[in-house]
């Protein structure tokens with residue numbers, strides 16, 4: 373929306389900028405102002421005769437349906453002195469918004485999703501950050517895993533926050549590196565699942581330009597890049613939980629979306645090999661596997677941990693209960709994802725509910741799949757993507773809310789050539805869309821509360 377008003381219809385109050393004498397008066401909260409600047413009409417014949425007319429361009433956040441935010445403009449006309457005075461008052465007010473970042477480290481994966489991160493940064497994100505008076509240190513990856521080096525050598529004390537442009541995989545590389553570094557610096561025994569981790573204090577924002585953008589959906593309610601940038605500009609933050617994966621007695625990775633073995637890791641393995649298909653591989657590979665390939669079932673011992681029910685309310689529990697042990701059942705997959713599936717309803721916004729309620733709740737969702745018909749599974753798969761409640765009510769699926777769990781694969785196929793593709797697939801996990809190998813057929817996943825701080829206002 374573009375609005376042109378006279379300076380006399382604008383007034384600033386304690387918490388809001390008001391624009392009256394228009395059809396629908398505007399009440400813009402100070403925290404929703406992006407920035408303002410004094411401009412002059414470009415020189416013309418008339419301006420050379422009568423002098424140029426200055427105006428103040430005020431940019432603000434407008435909140436639409438489905439959590440979609442846009443950047444709008446009010447053009448205020450008046451004398452140069454009046455406009456200059458209003459500009460100073462607005463900028464003073466914005467300056468009092470203490471949460472707002474002034475300098476950001478921007479980490480860009482140029483090949484994620486549609487490979488459009490760089491052009492989105494220069495045409496959309498950088499101009500918005502400039503309007504908000506935010507300066508940026510920009511780092512762009514040149515190869516796979518380069519983000520880990522970039523994050524590792526980045527001085528996080530030189531900025532107020534970080535911005536990741538890419539998908540869940542890029543975000544994972546950044547926070548895996550930084551969160552692990554924090555634990556090392558604090559000298560914590562972070563390879564122990566019950567070790568209380570130190571939070572990563574620097575806030576992270578995500579501009580969703582990957583293929584899988586699950587975290588952004590949970591933080592902003594959609595994967596619109598402008599909405600994401602406006603959340604970052606506003607500067608409000610929230611701590612989120614992470615899952616931590618342990619194998620071979622060590623911490624192997626954190627995760628903010630999904631840890632999966634079986635059908636989902638097999639899908640990710642083949643998806644990675646078809647990168648040339650770009651985004652289409654995320655449709656083609658799952659369909660091909662589900663419709664034409666034999667289901668790879670496996671035996672596993674699964675141990676589920678709940679919070680110790682004897683622990684005092686609110687106190688961090690120090691012991692854990694073995695609640696369920698599933699053994700001897702032929703499984704197709706074991707999948708955990710951050711957030712609580714019982715918050716699922718109908719529609720995209722549920723990602724928000726799932727993650728928003730997460731930090732107070734120490735549990736996360738675990739799905740255990742047994743053999744399923746192809747079509748019922750496909751139906752489930754698409755319901756799962758939209759987080760529909762009915763996705764979790766299937767006879768081939770057991771859904772739990774857990775604090776941690778352990779999987780021990782019981783390999784009954786001794787004849788498997790250890791160098792074969794089959795064997796390779798049986799040793800990998802899908803962690804936020806990245807492939808991670810686990811050792812001796814065994815791994816554990818535990819939830820860690822409020823250790824990552826994200827820019828979000830919802």
Ligand SMILES: Nc1ncnc2c1ncn2[C@@H]1O[C@H](COP(=O)(O)OP(=O)(O)OP(=O)(O)O)[C@@H](O)[C@H]1O
Nearest residue numbers: 484485513514515516517538539541542582583584
């Ligand atoms: N410049 C680069 N060249 C090649 N690979 C890169 C580059 N930068 C990052 N990567 C790799 O991209 C992957 C992360 O991609 P991300 O998940 O952010 O986007 P995506 O489109 O969702 O991912 P993917 O294409 O893997 O599904 C990581 O494996 C990372 O190592």
